[in-house]
Amino acid sequence: MSEADKIKRYKKLVEQRTPGSRMFRDCFRAFWVGGVICCVGQAITILGSEVLKLNLIAGSAFTPSVLVFLGTTLTGLGVYDRIGEYAGAGSIVPITGFANSVAAPAMEFRREGLVLGLGARLFQLAGPVITYGVTTSIVIGLIYYVIDRWLA
Amino acid sequence: MRRAGRRTFVYEQRPSVRAAAAVVGPKEGQGPLGADFDVVLPDDLLGMATWEQAESEMLRRAVDLCASKAGVTIKAVDLLLAGDLQDQITASGFAARALGIPFFGLYGACSTFIESMVLGGVLVDGGLADRVVCAASSHFCAAERQYRFPLELGNQRPPSAQWTATAAGAALLSREETGLCSLTHGTVGRIVDYQIKDANHMGAAMAPAVADTLTAHFQDTGRSPRDYDQIVTGDLGVIGRELLMDLMRERGMPLAPERLSDCGASLYSPEQDAHAGGSGCGCIASVLSAHFMPLIAGPFYRMLALGSGAMLSPATTQQGESIPSISYAVALEAM
Secondary structure (H helix, E strand, O other), X not given: OOHHHXXXXXXXXXXXXXXXXXXXXXXXXXXXXXXXXXXXXXXXXXXXXXXXXXXXXXXXXXHHHHHHHHHHHHHHOOOHHHHHXXXXXXXXXXXXXXHHHHHHHHHHHHHHOHHHHHHHHOXXXXXXXXXXXXXXXXXXXXXXXXXXXXXX | OEEEOOOEEEOOOOOEEEEEEEEXXXXXXXXXXXXXXXXEOOOOOOOOOOHHHHHHHHHHHHHHHHHHHOOOOXXXXXXXXXXXXXXXXXXXXXXXXXXXXXXXXXXXXXXXXXXXXXXXXXXXXXXXXXEEEEEEEEOHHHHHHHHOXXXXXXXXXXXOOOEEOOEEEEEEEEOOOOXXXXXXXXXXXXXXXXXXXXXXXXXXXXXXXXXXXXXXXXXXXXOOHHHOOEEEEOOOHHHHHHHHHHHHHHOOOOOOHHHEEEHHHHHOOHHHOOOOOEEOHHHHHHHHHHHHHHHHHOOOOEEEEEEEEEOOOHHHHHOOOOOOEEEEEEEEEOO
């Protein structure tokens, strides 16, 4: 048997022996936890507009601020990583997950100092999200501009 | 001392493992082998400021304890051979600083402990040292921040992932004729790479290296799997262990499941959420020292211990490289 065949055969064996993730169970968990986080967000929005009588601009900043605060607090208390382990994307995708991805490295790398530790590593995980989020916005904005200007 | 075949040393003076000691973290202490370890730490940090310091202190304590169990002072140890998973093996370097004895820093990833025993055997059997301490450590929190993500990040791990053990183990080799067991053979590994690229599947990456060293050991010594009461692997985990059995069956040297144990697969219970099992340099170092070596007095009179290491780094993983792996073996026998 050639080396390449041996490797191919082994990879097939590894595939057979490796249990897959439990897709249905994981999707269900992500769905209900993500749903609960969104419902909390909606409740905060209603609280802002109905009770606190915030205008549209203040109101749209109110909900993310509260959710980021909650996500960061739960990270600091050592709870959010457990939620994430259970819910996966359900708690990673909402803005609380973004807060977690900033707070977690802040806690982890604090020991390497405030500048080269915390400061430099703060956006280690959130950085790519921001980079590609902004890049995508620019591309979409350009497409929108072209269509709106010349093609509409 | 002589060499058998291409890769095996035969230790003709049969150096003894005079004593062995293991210090582990709280999660390891709660596992099925908890009662076997010498020290179960109440917390992961040991009152230190960082995880790295905690690991170094854990390793120092294991070496110190090993020497005192052997009835010698640390100054009477000629040489320390140790390694760990931290960048630039700092846990070992810093522990050696505290111990103040001659030191070789080794790196064979999770195979380091057995690598150190192979070399320690050469030095003691060759008469170049009277007492050598072989040691290795790993710390879940120190490894996690270096190889994966910050601890508090809420992410999931695939079923094939393994859990880096917070543990340190040390064994003192000497020419005295008493001890836990004697060291009879050491087989040197070579890098084997079957193009596995998934850093969350170390067992799959390392199983071919273990199969390679196992095959070489049998060829060099003329022995077969049946000559060993127990073959103990380091941290192949549940899946890697199955793969090793598949590979050895293909090679015409089938391993009996009741005679094959994996330290990583034994360290945690399924409820502890360690997925495929434990890993890390400290895994085989602690489990072999505290659980398996005492069993050589009976019922496992002749044992073959194989450590396996995945020689990757976070950089090579991100650059899309496959995982080169290595495995070393030592044969242990009742005194």
